Amino acid sequence: MTQNDTFLAAAAALLGPRGLTCDPDLLAPWLTDWRGRYTGAAIGLASPADSGELARLVALAGEHNVTLVPQGGNSGMSGGATPDASGASLLVSLRRMNTIGPIDLENRRVTCGAGVVLQNLHEAAEAVGLRFPLTLGGKGSATVGGLISTNAGGTQVLRHGNMRSQVLGLEAVLADGSVYSALTPLKKDNRGFDLKQLFIGSEGTLGIVTAATLKLEPARADRRVVWAGVESIQAARALLLHAEKAVGEALEGFEVIPHPSLEAVFDYAPDMRSPLEGAHEWYALIEVVADAADAPTLGERVETMLAEAFESGLLQDAAIANSESQAEAFWGLRETVPMAERSKGPAMQHDISVPVEKMPDFITDAIARVEAAYPGVHAVAFGHLGDGNVHFHVISPPGSERATWEASDGKAISRFVHDLVTQWGGSLSAEHGIGQMKVGELQRLGDPASLGLMRAVKSALDPKGLLNPGKLLPLV
Structure with a gap:
């Protein structure tokens, strides 16, 4: 009996039939990330019922030097919950720990x-x-x-x-x-x-x-969702500042979409329609919300905000959703952008941030520099302008073969984009994490002092390197 066999026998005794499986057919769906970019192998899938079972499992894994890869919904964007190809790790699902306790209404x-x-x-x-x-x-x-x-x-x-x-x-x-x-x-x-x-x-x-x-x-008692056309990403930033001043904390969302991305949405989903009659260089999707106390005045405040923006020349046209279904349709346009962009062909997708006030100029500069350095590509940026995070996609030249392009120009483009982000004082991962996708880039561009501190913490809390090996921190 191998060391893994000994460990698995002990784990099976601890977790029971619901808590451990080594069946390849049951394991298979959890060994590939949902985007299909990473596939690994594992000695089994553990599904502990509570923290007590998990604690005993982790202690057991430590005794046998078995590495553990925790997994939630397997919906991450950077391969952070996918084991490597060695087949030496145990996948640990937390999905059985799904209890929602009593909600404390008074303290929310x-x-x-x-x-x-x-x-x-x-x-x-x-x-x-x-x-x-x-x-x-x-x-x-x-x-x-x-x-x-x-x-x-x-x-x-x-x-x-x-x-x-x-x-x-x-x-x-x-x-x-x-x-x-x-x-x-x-x-x-x-x-x-x-x-x-x-x-x-x-x-x-x-x-x-x-x-x-x-x-x-x-609870949100009411909301207003606005689709606005603006002449530039700089104008979108000015509109954001105006909205923040006009409605304050009621401003809950401010997304930007360039016109080429909206055209890609219509190519991908022909039944979708633009909320505005004319075309604009950029669009802003704005959501303003109110609780019960402020709901009666919400519509008036949003209309005033837009009227003042028109008078100041901050926007060219705008439409306010007149129903919940139309509000969802506005958001549907934004949410369809990633799929529409992917349908155009292979693309390098970057989840980046820079200081909020610098983002419009960064987008303008980065698009021009990327397209000049790599003729034939098309760069687009869309997303959460309000918090300084956009998704910066570089779409390959028409007819590119995915694997070949991603491994050659695509890889070089990502390094180029991350270099630009670093020069602008930003981050190569705004909200998707490092996972296994960006480990090398974090090592290349990360602040040495910060990386040293993270390694010191990792060494102190996990000296054997048993938890999610190969993710986030560069292997040393």
């Missing part, structure tokens, strides 16, 4: 398991007149644990911040099998380091998140 918070699906959390909060203010395209599969581990963003970061801002308390299993438990939130706690912050955004490399206490917000 809830404690839930790492396996809770985001959409289910939304529905639970909405059922009692509250909401969880983070959403993204993969809400039907993304889990709380994955969102925490990647510090996920989304379309509401402008007002509410990313996942880090929603976490009041946290529980995680450490690499030695001990349990860090800090689920009870305290408004003031000055006992040293805020340790829960170590695990948020660490992609399962320091500990495996098992539960969290999350902040909730009052």
Whole structure:
């Protein structure tokens, strides 16, 4: 019997038939990331029922030197939850830890398991007149644990911040099998380091998140969704500043889409229609929301905001959604952009950020420089202008073969884009994490002091390197 066989026998005894499988057919769906970019192998798939089982499993893995790859909804964008090809790791699913605790209405918070699906959390909060203010395209599969581990963003970061801002308390299993438990939130706690912050955004490399206490917000009583046409990305930034001044914290979303991306949407989904009659260089998708107290004046405030923007020459045309279905249709245009861009052919997709005030000039400069350096490509930027994060896609020349182009020019283009982002004081990963996709680029461009600190923390908490090997931190 091999060491892995001994470990698996002990793990099976610990977890039972529901908690461990080595069946290749059952393993297969979880060994490839949802984008199909990464495929690995594993000795098995563990699905512990609670943090106690997981803690014992992690301790057992430590005794046998078995590496562990935690996985939530398998909806990440950087291959952070996919094992490598060695087949030496155990995949650990948190999906059975899907309990949503009683919602504290008075304090607007809830404690839930790492396996809770985001959409289910939304529905639970909405059922009692509250909401969880983070959403993204993969809400039907993304889990709380994955969102925490990647510090996920989304379309509401402008007002509410990313996942880090929603976490009041946290529980995680450490690499030695001990349990860090800090689920009870305290408004003031000055006992040293805020340790829960170590695990948020660490992609399962320091500990495996098992539960969290999350902040909730009052239910949205009304909203206005606006589709506006502007003459330039600089004008879009000016419109954003105007909107922030006009409606303050009621401004919940501000997305930008260039005209070529909107045309790509119509090519991809011919049934979709533009909210405006004419064409514009750029479009802004604006969402303004109100709770029950402010709902009666919401429409008037939005109309005033737009009227003043017209008078100031900040926008060329605008349409306000006149129903929830039309509001969803406006958002549908934005959410279809990634699929539409992919349909145009191979593309290098970059999730980048620079200081918010620099983003318009960065987009203008970066597009011109990329297209000049790599003739035949088409660069586009779209996304969350309000929080300084756009998705910068470089689409290959027509007729390019995906694998060949991505391995040659595509790889060089990504280095070029990341160099530009670094020169502008930005980040090569705004909301999708490092995973295995950007490990080399983080090592190449990351601040040496920051990388040294991260390695020191990793070494202290996981000296054997058992947790999610090959992700986030460069292998040393």
